[in-house]
Amino acid sequence: MVLKMKILSVESSAASCSVALSDNGVLIGEEFTNVKLTHSETLMPMVKNILDNTKTDIGTVNVFAVSNGPGSFTGVRIGVAAIKGMADGVGKPCCGISTLETIAYPFFDRNCVVCSLMDARCSQVYTALFENGKRLTPDSAMLISELADSLKSIDKPILFAGDGATVTYEKLSDSFDNIILADAQNRYQRASSVAFLTEKYINSGKLPVSANELLPVYLRLPQAERELKKKKELKK
Structure with missing residues (x-):
């Protein structure tokens, strides 16, 4: 109903x-x-x-x-x-x-994994993964280096969104060829x-x-x- x-x-x-x-x-x-x-x-x-x-x-x-x-x-x-x-x-x-789900929402219809990222300072981020409107991982706080390890097994495009997206993208883009930075008007x-x-x-x-x-x-x-x-x- x-x-x-x-x-x-x-x-x-x-x-x-x-x-x-x-x-x-x-x-x-x-x-x-x-x-x-x-x-x-x-x-x-x-x-x-x-x-x-x-x-x-x-x-x-x-x-x-x-x-x-x-x-x-x-x-x-x-x-x-x-x-x-x-x-x-x-x-x-x-x-x-x-x-983090609020960040991911505009991208629920994209054919990719959405990685929501908020800057938690000290090289840490708040993050969670979503795909096709469904949650893949719980909200968590982790080092960007730990996030990198967790993303290695994903062979689909990964879209970074949120206020921590840019800094994380800059640190990881040389190591990944499947990450995308969300457009600025929808990033937040x-x-x-x-x-x-x-x-x-x-x-x-x-x-x-x-x-x-x-x-x-x-x-x-x-x-x-x-x-x-x-x-x-x-x-x-």
Whole structure:
């Protein structure tokens, strides 16, 4: 059974920030920025713009969705907190979508393996593989050298997408003849992909959760916590 739904989605897991509104599978509004402003400054004004420009009452939104990680700890936290607050305020459910799957979504119909990549710094990336709209590997954090080892067995074209795609491509392109860099306009995740994936999951039976149940997905500890943990281990 296909459910009818209006979805407000946000994506703030990296440098760019976007907000989208879809109605029964049709995108009716999206706003995207990639500027040197913090998401705490831009996100909620963008939400207001979308609602105002589409003449949508927030109370008519059926589901609130967000890319809930992995990604920038601050960005993921801001996006999740915003969606939880809006959903709780009008008593509606939430849906968290993997940022890496959000990156891959525009390429689901490509005849290739999509390698979603987010820069995790220190020569590491957050990554996952997809093909024909299906997930091949779980979201994970790994060294670029470890990723290279995992890609050696793939004999199909591999498309790199995400904010970690360029740096990874530059490091691996001499060693692989089957990797492709996604075009710039589709390389970064967008809130519209979050909305479409949310509708896909709900119509396939995955139920949204309450605002209290929605959680960020970090894959690893924030840097401050990693440094604190290291200091504690050195003292043992």
